[in-house]
Each structure stands twice: as C-alpha cells, then as structure tokens.
Amino acid sequence: MSRIAVVGTGYVGLVSGAILSDFGHKVTCVDIDQNKIARLKQGIIPIYEPELETMVEKNYYYKRLYFTTNIQDAVEKNDIIIIAVGTPPADDGSADLQYVLTVAESIATYMNGYKVIVNKSTVPVGTGQKVKSLVQDALNERGVNYTFDVVSNPEFLREGSAVRDFTHPDRVVIGAENEKAINLMKEVYRVLYINETPFVITNIETAEIIKYASNAFLAMKITFINEVANLCEKVGADVQKVAKAMGKDGRISPKFLHAGPGYGGSCFPKDTRSLVKIATDCGEPLSLIEATIKANERQKLKMVDKIVDALGEVEGKTIAVLGITFKPNTDDMREAPSLVILPELVKYGIKLKVYDPKGREEGTWRLHDIKDNLIWCEETYEAITNTDATLILTEWNEFRNLDFDKYDELNSGKYFFDFRNIYDKQELTGKGFKYYGVGV
Numbered sequence: 001m002s003r004i005a006v007v008g009t010g011y012v013g014l015v016s017g018a019i020l021s022d023f024g025h026k027v028t029c030v031d032i033d034q035n036k037i038a039r040l041k042q043g044i045i046p047i048y049e050p051e052l053e054t055m056v057e058k059n060y061y062y063k064r065l066y067f068t069t070n071i072q073d074a075v076e077k078n079d080i081i082i083i084a085v086g087t088p089p090a091d092d093g094s095a096d097l098q099y100v101l102t103v104a105e106s107i108a109t110y111m112n113g114y115k116v117i118v119n120k121s122t123v124p125v126g127t128g129q130k131v132k133s134l135v136q137d138a139l140n141e142r143g144v145n146y147t148f149d150v151v152s153n154p155e156f157l158r159e160g161s162a163v164r165d166f167t168h169p170d171r172v173v174i175g176a177e178n179e180k181a182i183n184l185m186k187e188v189y190r191v192l193y194i195n196e197t198p199f200v201i202t203n204i205e206t207a208e209i210i211k212y213a214s215n216a217f218l219a220m221k222i223t224f225i226n227e228v229a230n231l232c233e234k235v236g237a238d239v240q241k242v243a244k245a246m247g248k249d250g251r252i253s254p255k256f257l258h259a260g261p262g263y264g265g266s267c268f269p270k271d272t273r274s275l276v277k278i279a280t281d282c283g284e285p286l287s288l289i290e291a292t293i294k295a296n297e298r299q300k301l302k303m304v305d306k307i308v309d310a311l312g313e314v315e316g317k318t319i320a321v322l323g324i325t326f327k328p329n330t331d332d333m334r335e336a337p338s339l340v341i342l343p344e345l346v347k348y349g350i351k352l353k354v355y356d357p358k359g360r361e362e363g364t365w366r367l368h369d370i371k372d373n374l375i376w377c378e379e380t381y382e383a384i385t386n387t388d389a390t391l392i393l394t395e396w397n398e399f400r401n402l403d404f405d406k407y408d409e410l411n412s413g414k415y416f417f418d419f420r421n422i423y424d425k426q427e428l429t430g431k432g433f434k435y436y437g438v439g440v
C-alpha cells in the first residue's frame with residue numbers, strides 16, 4: 001500500500017484519487033476550495049461522471065480515501081504527491097502553469113523527507129525540470145537536504161468513461177529519472193501492472209510529449225474525417241462507409257473516425273493550441289496541427305451554413321436543439337461546438353428550444369448572451385413541439401430512438417439536422433424528413 005496525496009480535486013484529480021484508493025492505497029485528496037472539500041466529505045461530487053460517485057462513497061466509507069484543505073498535513077503524511085491541478089490556456093495559447101508551480105512550492109515548503117512528486121496535469125515539455133529546480137531551490141533556501149524525485153505520469157482518461165479508462169488503460173506512461181521512482185510508481189499502479197497493462201517507461205520530457213502528441217493526433221484524426229465528410233457530401237459519397245472501410249486497415253483503426261460538428265472538450269482544443277505554441281517557440285512548427293485547429297473552427301461554422309442553406313428563409317424559424325454538451329455522458333460544456341453554432345443561428349433570427357440531459361446548468365451561463373432567443377426544455381419532445389427543424393448536436397443515447405410518428409401531432413417541421421450521424425438517411429427520407437447529416 002502506498003500513501004498518496006492528490007492535489008486538485010478537478011476531473012483528473014478526483015478520478016485518480018478515487019480509483020487509486022480503490023486499488024487499495026491510502027489516498028488524501030487536497031483542494032483549496034473548502035466548500036468543494038466539505039461537499040466531497042458528504043459524498044457530493046462536483047461533476048457528472050458515471051460510476052465516480054459510487055467509487056468515492058465506497059472508498060471514503062472504508063477509510064481509504066480522505067479529503068482535506070490542509071496541504072501541509074497532506075505533504076507531511078504522504079510519500080507520493082500527485083499534482084492534478086488545472087493548466088488553463090493563457091492568452092497566447094500556452095498552458096498557464098501557475099497552479100502547478102504553486103503546488104510545487106507548497107510541497108517544497110512542507111517536505112519532511114523523501115517524496116515522489118508526480119505530475120498528472122497536462123503540461124508543456126520542460127515543466128518536470130522546472131518543478132525539479134523550483135523544489136530544489138526552495139529546499140536549499142530552507143537549508144534542508146531532503147531528496148525527492150519528479151515523475152511525469154500523464155492521464156489519458158475520457159470524460160464520460162473516466163472510471164473505466166483509468167481501470168483499463170491502453171498504457172501507463174511513467175517519465176522518471178531513476179529506478180527508485182519508477183519502482184514506487186509501479187507500486188502505485190500495481191493492480192494494472194499485474195494485469196499486464198503495457199507500461200511505457202521513459203524520461204520526463206518524453207512522457208510530457210506523449211500526452212500532447214496523443215491528443216493532437218486524435219484531434220487531427222477527427223478533423224481528417226470531418227474534411228473527408230465535407231468532400232463526401234459534394235461528390236455523393238457516404239463518409240460512414242468510407243470510415244468503416246478505412247478503419248478495417250489495422251494501421252488506421254476505426255476509432256475516432258466519426259464525422260461530426262467538430263471536436264470540443266477540455267483537452268483537444270486546449271492541448272492542440274498549447275502544442276502548437278511549444279513547437280513554434282522551439283522553431284519546429286507543427287503545420288498539421290495548426291491546420292487541424294483552423295479546420296475544426298471551420299467545421300463548426302459549416303454546420304451553421306448547412307442549416308441556413310437548407311431552411312432558406314430562416315428569420316423567425318424555431319429549431320429544437322437536442323444535446324449541447326461537447327459529448328454524451330458528461331455535463332461539461334467546455335469548447336462544445338454548440339457554443340459556436342447556437343449563437344450563430346441566433347444571429348440569423350432563429351429561435352432555439354434546447355434540451356440536454358445534463359448540460360442545462362452549465363449551458364445556462366455559457367449561453368447567457370443568447371438567453372432571450374432560447375427556451376430550455378425538460379425533455380426531448382417538449383423541445384421538438386412547435387418547431388421547424390430538429391438539430392442533434394450531441395449523441396446522447398436517449399436521442400437514438402426518436403418517435404418520428406409523433407412529429408405531425410407535435411406540429412413539428414421535418415427538417416432534420418443529425419450532426420452526429422446517428423440516424424439512417426434513407427430511413428428518415430423515407431419517412432418524409434429532409435435529412436442532413438455530416439458527409440452522408
């Protein structure tokens with residue numbers, strides 16, 4: 001059993017803390033937000049993530065998982081300190097490291113013996129070394145000579161399936177400088193290690209790049225299929241079949257080849273911008289990623305054009321919007337395509353009736369500027385009633401089996417914009433709908 005402190009109870013920190021305690025370690029989750037910690041102690045978790053609440057409740061009950069605002073205590077009593085605080089984008093696209101460095105300073109201030117300082121936050125290459133020298137300088141200033149190691153251990157979990165991703169990872173990446181730190185990290189992930197999960201052991205810089213390169217590649221892959229989808233529309237091809245056939249090639253793989261309204265979320269947009277900045281600063285620009293970012297912005301606007309072109313006279317029309325979160329099974333709206341598409345539609349004088357199973361709370365403030373043209377609905381058919389068109393922006397399961405026979409009685413128009421391609425074009429056309437997908 002390892003004694004672990006996880007600093008930051010955001011998405012990555014809370015999931016990591018909860019599951020590492022489930023792996024049998026004694027884990028203390030630390031946050032400066034007193035309210036959040038108080039709520040976590042009552043089993044109230046700040047995000048919607050399937051299975052996480054049960055995981056937190058169980059391990060808190062069995063006293064493997066603790067919550068505190070006292071970072072001094074957490075540093076003193078634990079050997080492994082995981083930094084999992086945010087690295088929000090700064091104005092120039094780079095990752096803002098202030099929270100990571102503040103935690104590193106606190107660790108240096110309260111260190112009372114050997115510690116492994118693990119960075120799980122997504123950080124630019126070179127941050128590990130920065131943390132190392134910051135801690136060393138602070139220890140020198142304190143006049144103490146405790147030893148420590150810095151490790152980069154990036155996280156690849158996806159929102160909506162974070163618990164499964166953490167417990168069944170494709171790989172665990174550990175960037176470290178010596179055997180002692182590597183072995184301690186293997187102990188942390190012992191459950192995975194004995195289950196033969198591949199472990200990639202590298203230096204710190206390589207681990208830092210692996211995270212960015214993986215996210216940028218996936219963003220590029222989605223953008224590639226989105227552009228192919230746009231081409232398919234022009235030439236009468238079906239991108240779904242193109243992607244399926246491409247995916248059969250083992251070198252390509254079928255995953256992340258689903259055309260849509262553009263990628264969003266807390267990682268891809270931020271990490272691609274940050275990687276471009278790192279590369280440009282090094283004099284090695286990543287032109288493919290630069291193009292990916294631009295194409296993704298275009299993709300969202302193309303969705304608007306598609307709707308406006310199809311509806312013709314749009315002023316005063318009403319659209320039922322099903323799904324606004326950046327993907328299903330999350331309440332997260334960060335960089336969701338809806339945040340670009342919906343305000344653009346409103347500019348054309350379109351009114352929106354919106355339903356999302358989990359997105360309303362965050363959507364209310366993120367879409368505040370268009371509130372006068374937006375009606376929040378409690379369920380799918382309320383949104384569809386008395387509208388000219390239906391627009392699917394997020395592929396929640398509950399939108400996959402709509403009752404199309406109801407459309408007439410609900411006085412709903414039959415323009416159907418399925419920007420997640422969850423329906424069959426022919427089938428809907430057969431039912432009298434004017435169907436618009438992406439690349440089909």
Ligand code: UDX
Pocket residue numbers: 155156157158159160215218222255256257258259260261262263264265266267268326327
């Ligand atoms: C991503 C990475 O997958 C994960 O490894 C990393 O740790 C964090 O960033 P996440 O942002 O939770 O995870 O969502 P993901 O499932 O990757 O989807 C990102 C965006 O791409 C969503 O907007 C999604 O709708 C879109 N997407 C994904 C597509 O448009 N098509 C696809 O084929 C896949």
